[in-house]
Amino acid sequence: MAAAAEQQQQQQQQGFRPLDEASLVAYIKATPALAARLGGSLDALTIKEVGDGNLNFVYIVLSDAGSVVIKQALPYIRCVGDSWPMTRERAYFEASALQKHRGLCPDHVPEVYHFDRAMSLIGMRYIEPPHIILRKGLIAGVEYPLLAEHMADYMAKTLFFTSLLYNSTTDHKKGVAQYCDNVEMCRLTEQVVFSDPYMLAKYNRCTSPFLDNDAAAVREDAELKLEIAELKSMFIERAQALLHGDLHTGSIMVTPDSTQVIDPEFAFYGPMGYDIGAFLGNLILAYFSQDGHADQANDRKAYKKWILKTIEDSWNLFHKKFVELWNKHKDGNGEAYLPPIYNSSELLRLAQKKYMTSLFHDSLGFGSAKMIRRIVGIAHVEDFESIEDASKRASCERRALNCAKAILKGRRQFESIGQVIVHVQSFDRD
């Protein structure tokens, strides 16, 4: 078994080579599943590397007759370089999760055309213009009227249908075992989300000198450290559903009509609140960054209202859709709440209320942890980074940080997303 695994690994190493724009053409020509997407005319391809992400290489490939996106994982973290090695197997888990989640929610997940495990290479739908990365839209102040509805749909379906509310324990544990192997990615999250921000760590940074004391305060906040320990344990131990694992606003491509979720290379069975929190937390970051983008043409006041409304709608619609799925499938294969036990609609309602309240508090906890790490950890967000005036940026970041700390500590006191919105607004003053 160990020998077999080793052999497999060697074969994979043998089959692997990092592509560039030239060798990619040859690869496509040799790969019918990709060639077919581009029509016959493979001799006049336009190829553009667009990987603005932190980890991988992404090529947009266009022909007269079609298009495809090729994403390849190299055995290290792109934005750090080969001093930070990272398993290429993340491409396998990204492809698996894309396929699984697309099966559950085809409207909001791109199709995978081709996966080559040895090459750590995914060929998928080109999410064409005018789609842009949501984070960029938020920075530009663009409203997406369907975003909350679409993301609620995506989260409700991917989380519900991969949980014990829908699946038998047998199927669930099969999935858990499969994704246990994506542990290197989980460890990366552990480090950059749940550990480094709370200690002195090599890659931590903040808007210095303005936030030096704020960052130090995070490292000295006992209450915060007790809360983060609980979330960190839950992150690793609790296999509640197949998560996207990196559901920030940089993993979502949008137009006013369409919402597409990409980049689930951190996928694993974890607590649902981690995905929901990632999305909501990044919207709150976008909110606090708006003052840094306000100018005479646009004071961003109306846009801030829209962001808050989107946060509120996202949770409320998620809640509604998730419970609807639960009710619809309550007599299905899921064994968590057996109909002969939860045998009155009143009792089922109580059980759902308890479940959703606890999920809400988890989401707030993980969401605020994701906010904190974007301000005092290694990876910052463009929402703030693009504010050129460092002092202005720092003051936006400080409000976000203080808001997140308070939510993390007090999350169990919130009874509705409306209360959270009021809380967020209360930090939006100097």
Next chain:
Amino acid sequence: MAAAAEQQQQQQQQGFRPLDEASLVAYIKATPALAARLGGSLDALTIKEVGDGNLNFVYIVLSDAGSVVIKQALPYIRCVGDSWPMTRERAYFEASALQKHRGLCPDHVPEVYHFDRAMSLIGMRYIEPPHIILRKGLIAGVEYPLLAEHMADYMAKTLFFTSLLYNSTTDHKKGVAQYCDNVEMCRLTEQVVFSDPYMLAKYNRCTSPFLDNDAAAVREDAELKLEIAELKSMFIERAQALLHGDLHTGSIMVTPDSTQVIDPEFAFYGPMGYDIGAFLGNLILAYFSQDGHADQANDRKAYKKWILKTIEDSWNLFHKKFVELWNKHKDGNGEAYLPPIYNSSELLRLAQKKYMTSLFHDSLGFGSAKMIRRIVGIAHVEDFESIEDASKRASCERRALNCAKAILKGRRQFESIGQVIVHVQSFDRD
């Protein structure tokens, strides 16, 4: 992969045959690891089948020069028959867990001499007389002065050393993935512990007619059903440590000097409180059964005090030993509480307090769930079953049931095991 798994399964089916006392002799002769344990004289073996358990066949094999116990799993549940099929692979998980736990706690886990996966057969140390099953000792009213100390040692070591407090996330997830395959056993537990007692189910029984209303009340108790749902989810989702999985007083063999834990065929990565609760809950059952065993020679009053003291000491010593292990290994491979974050002894102490409080409440929850299922579910305990007078038995069982229901609902209110003891005693009146 699927083909390989199928082939493996076929081979295993081919290699399998249920042994009896005659064929066992031939098997031993052909198996050096077993033959060696019995010395040379294999022609005068004494073989006795002693499987008093519910699931498997257990043979004690004695020669002039040695001894061995052979345990074989058949593809169904022994006490129900082949109408209830059950994977023989449970023997693999039992052998794996015995070996793992023995490595961590050799004083309290028997040595495995031989494991034959195709035959679902374990050869292990014969835990010789005067060892008896603890449950039988408790029924007989025998005190075991070292029991609490030994079980605290066993639970602290097996749970701590298989948790994220000691292991890297990578090693932890490897273990989780391995034991995901023991899912059939987990499903059996789900059914008989967390589901059947709360609904009308074929195999449920209770001391009828005395407890009919009590059993019905369990099935109609909304609060109880909400709590059991939470525990059931935790049981399946939360991979906190490698559990024994069936740690009742029938899985422990004792003398006044020695404590040996057998039968971890339900082993899986689950919430620690499930093991701790199984042990404490079964001691509480033993406590409530004592009035049924009192006679003129022995009113069992002193013995009941000893049981309560043993419950109290078990938790307190477990707590002490577990935290000692944590302190000792705080700078080791475990990544849950990194020293640069939990960087003062005061902060670490607070983190430990939070962790242990939550573990205490989990243990109380699972312990009471295990009590309830032994009174209104399929598998009852000899502690009560051996009380011949049904009305007397029912009144013992009712007190235990009411006590367990109250603990399950109110577990988060308890701050110490001492308070639980007071609570238990308060139910020990008509």
